[in-house]
Amino acid sequence: MSAGTLKLIIFDVDGTLVDSQAHILASMEGAFDAMGLPAPDRAATLSIVGLSLPQAMMRLIPDASEAVRTQLVEAYKSRFAQLRQTGDGRALSPLYPGAMAGLQALAAQEEVFLGIATGKSRRGLDHLFEIHGIGPLFHTVQVADDHPSKPHPSMVLTCLRETGVAPEHAVILGDTTYDIEMGRAGGIHAIGVDWGYHPSTTLTGAGAATILSDFTELPPALDQLWGRG
Incomplete structure (x- = not known):
């Protein structure tokens, strides 16, 4: 995969970025x-x-x-x-260890778009953006106010449409089976995390390509997923 190919990494919020x-x-x-x-x-x-x-x-x-x-x-x-x-x-809702550094490192890559797909309301997400200062890092943000509930793929499809990224170059990172199932239903890759609210075994069963135990594991997982590692 060429370095210039646009990529999209969609993040769940509760249980993935924030321990709420x-x-x-x-x-x-x-x-x-x-x-x-x-x-x-x-x-x-x-x-x-x-x-x-x-x-x-x-x-x-x-x-x-x-x-x-x-x-x-x-x-x-x-x-x-x-x-x-x-x-x-x-x-009440701290960022998980390594989340800020991981987001900032990914956002610094010109070919990478970051997105949000959350069951939170717009108001709730805006509050998190305000207290943690992470809002400007994201190019596309989807909330429960505007979409059917997960695992319906509406949020994923909208993220793809807004960024123009092809499904095969997109991935969702999440802690629940709803995230993994939503990603797979939207035709994109899915990576699970084991620090959230659903057991990692259920994420694998739902179709997660791999399970992370730390944010530092995300870059090599993406390299492997997209054929650069």
């Missing part, structure tokens, strides 16, 4: 408490990270009415926003 579990778990507990319902346990809540909120609530409480699930979504948003305003954003 404290914020997510507190928001989910607050939402269920507000509705007088028993909150799901930690494993159940983390299992739905990456899905859009309506789909997440459907997974967590499938026997509830649509009206109750809609109220839970709104209660979650309210609690999430409250924590964002009153808490330490960096402490």
Whole structure:
């Protein structure tokens, strides 16, 4: 593959770039408490990270009415926003070790575009961009407000369209099966990470080309994937 070929690396956010579990778990507990319902346990809540909120609530409480699930979504948003305003954003949602350096190194390569595909809202993502200062690194940003929930490939297809990169020269990095399945459905490569919220064995089963244990492993994994290593 020639050095001048345009490439696209799409990143999931929660569980991949940012360890937001404290914020997510507190928001989910607050939402269920507000509705007088028993909150799901930690494993159940983390299992739905990456899905859009309506789909997440459907997974967590499938026997509830649509009206109750809609109220839970709104209660979650309210609690999430409250924590964002009153808490330490960096402490609630810190970048994973090596994430900043890895992003900056990739962004410095002229032939590389960086993208985001997240189940977060635009407002939530803008907050993370503000506290961590990473927004300018990304050329294409897709959020839950504008797309069907993962694993639908809409986010991936839009990233490809906005950057003009061919699918075979694009990859998604994610911590959940939803990310891997979305990437594969969009016709691009998928790489999993083992520091997030789904077991690495499930990522391999979903079609991840490889599993990373550290951000320093990403460049050689990309070289191998794209035939330069």
